[in-house]
Amino acid sequence: MPDDFQNTYSLEPDVSKSLLPQSCQLVIFGAAGDLSWRKLLPAVYNLNIDGVLPTHFAVVGFGLPAEGHLSGDPDDYIRQRAKDGISRFSRQPLDESHWADFARALFFVPGSFNDARAYAQLKAKMEAVDQQFGIPGSRVYYLAVPPTLVGTCVEHLKAAGLIADPQQVRSFTRVIVEKPIGRDLDSARDIMRVVGACFAESQTYRIDHYLGKETVQNLLVLRFANSIFEPLWNQKYIDHVQITVAEEEGLAQYDPKTGEMIATRAGYYEGVGALRDMVQNHMLQVLCLVAMEPPWSLKPDVVRDAKVGVLNCLRRMTPAEVEKHVVRAQYIEGDIQGKRVPGYRKEVRESFEVMKKPLPPESVHSTTETFVALKLFIDNWRWAGVPFYLRTGKRMPKRASEVAIQFKDVPQVLFGSPTDVPLEPVVLSLRVQPEEGLAMRIASKLPGPKVRIYPVKMEFNYSSSFGGTSPEAYERLILDVMAGDATLFMRRDGVEAAWQFVMPILDHWEQMHVRDLPEYQCGTWGPVEADRIIVPDGRRWRTL
Amino acid sequence: MPESSARSVPLGAVERELLRQMRELQGPDERPVQRTRMANLVIYCTSQERAARLNAEIPDVVNVHPARVLLLVADADSPGTELEATVLVRPLRLGSHGFSFSEQVTLTAGRSAVHHLPFAVRALLIGDLPTNLWWAAPVPPPFAGPILYELAEHAQQIVYDSSGWPDPARGVAATAGWLEQIERGGGPGHWRVASDVNWQRLKYWRRMLVQSLEGAEGRGLFESAAEIRVEHGPGAVVQAWMLMSWLTGQLGWKVQTGRVEPGVEMVWRFHGPSGEPLLRIHRRDEGLEDIQRIRIACRIDQRDSALDLFVQDGQRLALRVEGVEEALRTMTTPLQSPAELVGRQLSDRERDPVFRASMSVAQIMARSLLECFNGAAG
Numbered sequence: 033m034p035d036d037f038q039n040t041y042s043l044e045p046d047v048s049k050s051l052l053p054q055s056c057q058l059v060i061f062g063a064a065g066d067l068s069w070r071k072l073l074p075a076v077y078n079l080n081i082d083g084v085l086p087t088h089f090a091v092v093g094f095g096l097p098a099e100g101h102l103s104g105d106p107d108d109y110i111r112q113r114a115k116d117g118i119s120r121f122s123r124q125p126l127d128e129s130h131w132a133d134f135a136r137a138l139f140f141v142p143g144s145f146n147d148a149r150a151y152a153q154l155k156a157k158m159e160a161v162d163q164q165f166g167i168p169g170s171r172v173y174y175l176a177v178p179p180t181l182v183g184t185c186v187e188h189l190k191a192a193g194l195i196a197d198p199q200q201v202r203s204f205t206r207v208i209v210e211k212p213i214g215r216d217l218d219s220a221r222d223i224m225r226v227v228g229a230c231f232a233e234s235q236t237y238r239i240d241h242y243l244g245k246e247t248v249q250n251l252l253v254l255r256f257a258n259s260i261f262e263p264l265w266n267q268k269y270i271d272h273v274q275i276t277v278a279e280e281e282g283l284a285q286y287d288p289k290t291g292e293m294i295a296t297r298a299g300y301y302e303g304v305g306a307l308r309d310m311v312q313n314h315m316l317q318v319l320c321l322v323a324m325e326p327p328w329s330l331k332p333d334v335v336r337d338a339k340v341g342v343l344n345c346l347r348r349m350t351p352a353e354v355e356k357h358v359v360r361a362q363y364i365e366g367d368i369q370g371k372r373v374p375g376y377r378k379e380v381r382e383s384f385e386v387m388k389k390p391l392p393p394e395s396v397h398s399t400t401e402t403f404v405a406l407k408l409f410i411d412n413w414r415w416a417g418v419p420f421y422l423r424t425g426k427r428m429p430k431r432a433s434e435v436a437i438q439f440k441d442v443p444q445v446l447f448g449s450p451t452d453v454p455l456e457p458v459v460l461s462l463r464v465q466p467e468e469g470l471a472m473r474i475a476s477k478l479p480g481p482k483v484r485i486y487p488v489k490m491e492f493n494y495s496s497s498f499g500g501t502s503p504e505a506y507e508r509l510i511l512d513v514m515a516g517d518a519t520l521f522m523r524r525d526g527v528e529a530a531w532q533f534v535m536p537i538l539d540h541w542e543q544m545h546v547r548d549l550p551e552y553q554c555g556t557w558g559p560v561e562a563d564r565i566i567v568p569d570g571r572r573w574r575t576l
Numbered sequence: 577m578p579e580s581s582a583r584s585v586p587l588g589a590v591e592r593e594l595l596r597q598m599r600e601l602q603g604p605d606e607r608p609v610q611r612t613r614m615a616n617l618v619i620y621c622t623s624q625e626r627a628a629r630l631n632a633e634i635p636d637v638v639n640v641h642p643a644r645v646l647l648l649v650a651d652a653d654s655p656g657t658e659l660e661a662t663v664l665v666r667p668l669r670l671g672s673h674g675f676s677f678s679e680q681v682t683l684t685a686g687r688s689a690v691h692h693l694p695f696a697v698r699a700l701l702i703g704d705l706p707t708n709l710w711w712a713a714p715v716p717p718p719f720a721g722p723i724l725y726e727l728a729e730h731a732q733q734i735v736y737d738s739s740g741w742p743d744p745a746r747g748v749a750a751t752a753g754w755l756e757q758i759e760r761g762g763g764p765g766h767w768r769v770a771s772d773v774n775w776q777r778l779k780y781w782r783r784m785l786v787q788s789l790e791g792a793e794g795r796g797l798f799e800s801a802a803e804i805r806v807e808h809g810p811g812a813v814v815q816a817w818m819l820m821s822w823l824t825g826q827l828g829w830k831v832q833t834g835r836v837e838p839g840v841e842m843v844w845r846f847h848g849p850s851g852e853p854l855l856r857i858h859r860r861d862e863g864l865e866d867i868q869r870i871r872i873a874c875r876i877d878q879r880d881s882a883l884d885l886f887v888q889d890g891q892r893l894a895l896r897v898e899g900v901e902e903a904l905r906t907m908t909t910p911l912q913s914p915a916e917l918v919g920r921q922l923s924d925r926e927r928d929p930v931f932r933a934s935m936s937v938a939q940i941m942a943r944s945l946l947e948c949f950n951g952a953a954g
Binding site for chain 2: 280495574
């Protein structure tokens with residue numbers, strides 16, 4: 033690779049040399065699906081507008097059309113669907129001249145994932161595209177498919193001879209595996225074993241889009257590029273950490289005019305729940321970045337070693353501790369953006385009606401949690417005794433995700449602060465979404481003759497400071513795969529360690545056989561029961 | 577730089593619209609948009625007319641204490657079933673060069689949509705900033721019902737103005753207990769204070785009385801007080817009441833009986849250190865909507881006399897001792913609009929034990945009136 037290429041988003045000079053996206057075909061499995069429509073195709077379109085894609089590049093979609101059958105030209109089909117998704121969800125508006133450039137490199141091969149003939153057609157198409165665009169046979173396979181189909185896809189790819197040797201540099205093959213990786217430790221291991229039988233670990237990119245967000249990446253910079261923070265980043269100065277991922281959306285989406293259900297995630301979410309959907313992956317990954325030891329380099333495996341170190345230090349919970357430190361709940365009818373919205377169980381029933389599928393017996397009185405809050409500890413020297421409070425839920429008042437580091441109180445005697453109106457503690461909060469940025473709340477003296485203390489908040493907002501809009505997480509991550517940089521992707525041992533932490537909770541819940549979960553109204557910050565894991569500690573959940 | 581034009585948007589688009597208006601006001605300047613927010617200020621009122629007056633006052637409030645303002649208009653005259661959101665951005669000058677922005681979101685709810693308001697507020701509050709609820713509805717907070725408690729869920733301070741309460745005796749009687757309840761109701765680890773803007777209006781009167789009290793103490797003035805007569809303008813009865821509950825509490829007087837002549841006068845008899853002094857709170861039909869005069873009949877140097885405190889030129893409090901040839905003592909009282917009073921209150925979050933003690937006395941005074949009233953009715 034030429035040395036004169038410099039990559040502006042690199043963090044370390046020796047890594048930057050390898051961070052140039054390489055010529056390839058991006059092959060999206062499930063290209064007609066929801067993820068591709070909302071996120072992947074708009075992400076690639078934005079990369080194209082920003083001029084960061086390799087010169088020799090094309091996108092090939094693979095899978096069955098959303099409608100189940102296809103009449104007409106497959107390439108026209110995917111172009112139309114991509115255009116629709118881009119016009120709705122793209123960070124940058126659809127521009128006809130850019131679109132034409134993008135569309136000419138967008139193709140589709142219809143076929144079932146378990147049909148060997150379809151893979152032959154895919155192979156033929158990819159070879160033709162190689163010829164047309166001068167691509168040296170390099171592939172990035174993006175498996176935007178349910179976890180149950182991951183094995184089928186990779187085995188067929190291998191059988192069709194579509195996986196290159198991991199040592200291949202120019203004609204490389206890489207695979208992106210979407211979360212969830214399994215629904216428990218055993219199934220995760222199964223998926224990773226099957227993928228591992230076809231792809232080397234160096235070819236495998238387990239994606240967690242949260243790690244592609246600017247603020248999450250900024251955690252590393254904040255901690256290790258500013259000398260004021262790292263000395264304080266330990267149990268001596270930090271009182272506790274709160275990580276919140278609040279979603280405004282529920283299971284289903286409704287047409288604002290007619291009120292009719294227009295989309296639902298019930299097929300995926302029901303029976304999965306918030307612990308598997310959010311905590312096991314996104315939140316634990318973010319926790320790792322908050323809590324890890326300083327890596328000696330930003331090389332992918334060095335960073336991932338540091339992250340796995342955190343996961344290995346998570347204190348595993350006993351059943352009694354699960355009862356004490358974990359709260360799950362389900363939303364009931366409430367209010368979002370001034371509109372009444374139904375409870376979870378009703379949404380599940382209606383979703384299955386809309387999907388024209390029979391309601392599974394276990395979903396009749398679903399006990400899938402849409403909210404989970406937990407207190408956990410990291411048993412190492414840095415974090416001994418510091419609680420980490422994690423909270424995530426659907427149908428909360430607003431979409432907001434943040435990491436909040438609350439520092440220890442100062443002795444209040446100095447300022448004679450009355451104990452019933454205590455000084456607000458110093459908090460450093462990193463907003464992951466919707467407006468990425470960071471804020472610090474500190475105490476300040478109010479002007480005037482008396483010493484009166486008032487909390488002030490210093491804010492830094494990415495969009496208002498740097499202008500424009502930050503790239504979507506998927507943009508960054510897709511680019512990283514093309515560049516062969518696995519820093520922001522989960523390694524196999526990391527996935528296993530995360531599941532090992534979560535399994536005692538899932539096992540205990542499984543044994544509990546509860547008929548009903550605690551409830552919270554849509555548009556509130558969760559059930560009152562969530563207070564019992566934090567209020568007795570003299571702390572409170574933050575208001576975001 | 578003028579403020580932006582208020583624009584209606586769907587609730588979900590409020591934040592985006594705020595930023596858009598700020599960028600538009602800033603123009604081609606490429607510096608980061610600066611917004612100044614020291615607090616969340618949730619204002620609740622119950623009519624469009626009141627909302628219009630509040631809209632005129634809000635710039636003065638945020639000039640004193642920049643805040644994200646959420647103005648809630650529960651419009652009982654409107655049959656609307658949905659919330660309407662309007663967004664407005666105001667420039668705030670920073671020194672001689674730069675400027676920043678403050679923001680206001682107005683949520684209007686017809687009578688069938690009022691229950692949506694607490695949910696919408698949750699979504700619009702800014703974390704890590706103190707939250708204040710300014711209760712600008714005519715009904716006293718103790719009688720407000722669940723909406724106040726829902727809106728106060730995340731509030732550290734509830735600001736209200738007892739000026740103009742329609743039934744002062746019942747309002748005052750209920751407030752002392754309500755203060756206790758609301759301030760303890762935040763739950764463990766969550767403090768909350770309630771503040772009456774009317775109490776702030778008494779600052780200079782109290783200062784003047786304290787100086788009189790201290791200056792006259794040696795002469796036995798207050799020990800010999802036989803009657804205190806307070807004259808106030810329309811709507812200021814609670815103000816006068818609070819001042820007198822504070823004063824009588826300081827003097828150690830105990831309420832014996834009370835009676836009321838509606839719209840004219842309230843009278844209490846106390847048990848004092850040397851007798852049974854009377855307190856009369858008398859309403860004038862015209863003049864300032866404040867306390868106008870306090871006359872304390874007493875004996876000075878073995879002679880019948882009186883301490884006369886009154887408003888002079890609308891900008892000073894004056895003190896004269898009847899029968900004593902002394903120069904008039906005066907104290908300048910800067911005019912403070914309701915908006916300024918609220919703005920200053922937002923940063924003053926300490927519990928005022930003197931206010932609470934005075935409200936306890938006021939409650940006893942109110943009960944004596946209500947007993948009298950109920951007895952008469954019975």
